[in-house]
Amino acid sequence: MGEGSTDTPQGVGHGGGREASHLSLNHVPVLLKEAIDFLNVRRGGTYIDATVGLGGHSYEIAKRLGAPGHLIGLDKDPAALEIAGSRLRSSGVGEADWPTVTLLHRSFAEIAKGQRAAMIDGILADIGVSSLQLHDAARGFSFQADGPLDMRMDPRSERTAEQVVNHLDERELADGIYEFGEERRSRRIARAIVRSRPIRSTAHLADVISAAARPMNQAERRIHPATRTFQALRIFVNRELDDLRALLGAAPRILKPGGRVVVISFHSLEDRIVKDAFREGSIKDKYFRVLTKKPLMASEEEQDRNSRARSAKMRAAERV
Numbered sequence: 001m002g003e004g005s006t007d008t009p010q011g012v013g014h015g016g017g018r019e020a021s022h023l024s025l026n027h028v029p030v031l032l033k034e035a036i037d038f039l040n041v042r043r044g045g046t047y048i049d050a051t052v053g054l055g056g057h058s059y060e061i062a063k064r065l066g067a068p069g070h071l072i073g074l075d076k077d078p079a080a081l082e083i084a085g086s087r088l089r090s091s092g093v094g095e096a097d098w099p100t101v102t103l104l105h106r107s108f109a110e111i112a113k114g115q116r117a118a119m120i121d122g123i124l125a126d127i128g129v130s131s132l133q134l135h136d137a138a139r140g141f142s143f144q145a146d147g148p149l150d151m152r153m154d155p156r157s158e159r160t161a162e163q164v165v166n167h168l169d170e171r172e173l174a175d176g177i178y179e180f181g182e183e184r185r186s187r188r189i190a191r192a193i194v195r196s197r198p199i200r201s202t203a204h205l206a207d208v209i210s211a212a213a214r215p216m217n218q219a220e221r222r223i224h225p226a227t228r229t230f231q232a233l234r235i236f237v238n239r240e241l242d243d244l245r246a247l248l249g250a251a252p253r254i255l256k257p258g259g260r261v262v263v264i265s266f267h268s269l270e271d272r273i274v275k276d277a278f279r280e281g282s283i284k285d286k287y288f289r290v291l292t293k294k295p296l297m298a299s300e301e302e303q304d305r306n307s308r309a310r311s312a313k314m315r316a317a318e319r320v
Helices: 015-026 032-037 056-065 078-089 159-169 172-180 186-195 204-212 227-238 240-254 268-283 300-305 307-311
Strands: 046-049 072-075 099-104 120-126 255-265 287-291 311-320
Touching: 015 046, 032 056, 032 120, 032 204, 032 300, 032 311, 046 056, 046 311, 056 078, 056 120, 056 255, 056 268, 072 311, 078 300, 099 227, 120 240, 159 172, 172 186, 172 227, 204 227, 227 240, 240 255, 255 268, 300 307
Parallel strands: 046 072, 046 120, 072 099, 120 255
Antiparallel strands: 255 311, 287 311
């Protein structure tokens, strides 16, 4: 998910070393079975994993594709592509029955780039921040460990969270926190941020927000006071919602009739965009058949195994 990105193919021969292998093997994809089932992978087809991440979903797609299928993986994060390449190379499946895999350093907003109309059998997008990004304090996505205010999914992007926090005017900052974080205390938080400038680290920002937005009731105490503001900054820095709209707008042009698009989202802003796009595509434009009348949620068992699955919502549609 990046700004002004250029194509950088990452072949599956690129290794990520011992650390990459460890991360990829311990990665748990959300709603894995459900996503693959709804994608309805056709052997020998062409599929796009628009958010390849650590390669968990891609690995399962590739196993079902076989030769001469083609899997195209996109990601803004070159570190994720390295790990995905290592995972997909170490398939454990004979090369004679393994599909061609092409990994591209590219935002999923550019999903149609280089693709002819009606050539893709399926698209999968697992939207949001990855565990690789959250667990690296140097990336600045989380307030759980102190790090620089970065939050860029694509390190080539110019805009960082530090620039937004320290240079956006108070009104724009408050509007962004409210719109992208659905934070009711956005005005108070923005005022505190402006008064505390310069802010250089995630810990400093979290402290400023916590002091300005102390929880007023039991419901607010369930999450850290900085959670929604950090979400808002991440979405703003990476243009996440604009990229999602671009992906959904391009999907009908490149999907074959009968091809499917499956989207896993993690908060209401994303889910609303997906729901509206599928509904409009089925009612107004007549190019989608909605396969999920309501979003599919992870089972209680999966939520117990993987906390990230608790907020996941999956929707799917078929090109008609």
